[in-house]
Amino acid sequence: MKTLLHEMSWVEARKYFIQNDFAILPVGSTEQHGPHNPLGTDHLIARALAEEVAKLTNTICLPVIPFGVSPHHRQFWGTISINSTVFKEYVTQVLLSLKYYNVRKVVVVNGHGGNADALREAARKMREKHEMFVSVFQWWPAATKLQPKLFNSEERGHAAGEETSMNLALHPRLVNMKAAVNEKPKKPLAESDGIITWIFDTTDYTKSGVFGVAKSASIKRGKKDFEAVVEELVKHVNTLKKMKMKDLLAKNLVD
Numbered sequence: 001m002k003t004l005l006h007e008m009s010w011v012e013a014r015k016y017f018i019q020n021d022f023a024i025l026p027v028g029s030t031e032q033h034g035p036h037n038p039l040g041t042d043h044l045i046a047r048a049l050a051e052e053v054a055k056l057t058n059t060i061c062l063p064v065i066p067f068g069v070s071p072h073h074r075q076f077w078g079t080i081s082i083n084s085t086v087f088k089e090y091v092t093q094v095l096l097s098l099k100y101y102n103v104r105k106v107v108v109v110n111g112h113g114g115n116a117d118a119l120r121e122a123a124r125k126m127r128e129k130h131e132m133f134v135s136v137f138q139w140w141p142a143a144t145k146l147q148p149k150l151f152n153s154e155e156r157g158h159a160a161g162e163e164t165s166m167n168l169a170l171h172p173r174l175v176n177m178k179a180a181v182n183e184k185p186k187k188p189l190a191e192s193d194g195i196i197t198w199i200f201d202t203t204d205y206t207k208s209g210v211f212g213v214a215k216s217a218s219i220k221r222g223k224k225d226f227e228a229v230v231e232e233l234v235k236h237v238n239t240l241k242k243m244k245m246k247d248l249l250a251k252n253l254v255d
């Protein structure tokens with residue numbers, strides 16, 4: 001069965017939506033990932049994970065939303081940022097289009113941390129106002145939990161060894177390892193501590209856009225990372241598929 005919505009005809013989509021109330025939506029960003037990784041890193045990884053899991057679970061997968069909330073990277077050329085209000089509304093409109101075809105459960109596969117707040121708000125609104133249940137899956141915390149030793153903490157930063165390894169495994173021709181750098185992030189003027197939040201940009205921390213060690217990246221570790229996350233995401237999709245809509249929906253006013 002075809003699983004990519006944009007490759008189906010409306011006749012094929014009709015067949016799927018009549019039988020299924022479930023879909024996967026990948027979202028990411030177009031933003032700097034150091035001098036060696038493509039600007040599309042976050043949306044390319046989210047798309048690859050979502051498409052693979054869609055195949056393995058016979059679920060429809062939407063085209064990736066390639067732009068996200070990335071104002072903190074704007075000083076690096078080519079970063080395209082959408083404000084969180086517009087991003088949230090855009091995602092909501094996509095979800096409402098799915099609802100029109102009777103989709104009630106959606107897993108959003110997010111590739112960019114800056115999107116998290118807006119996605120959480122959109123998911124909450126869908127449950128409160130539109131009787132849909134949307135979960136948000138983020139691959140990097142899953143990867144760290146599943147294989148804590150595969151990368152060290154300096155390799156887990158933005159554009160560092162882990163993301164670079166994922167890129168090497170998924171689309172090696174887009175990575176220029178000769179340009180890869182290791183950069184220890186600078187201490188900013190002040191650090192957020194859970195009491196006070198300080199807002200800085202990536203340029204306040206690094207020259208290259210890399211947070212940590214990128215040169216150690218490898219295809220082998222990228223593949224291992226990808227496979228582990230796919231397995232976890234398959235589990236989540238299957239769990240949510242089995243859950244009953246009546247249990248997932250918001251409860252009524254208490255007596």
Ligand SMILES: [Zn+2]
Binds near residue numbers: 111159163
């Ligand atoms: Zn990234």
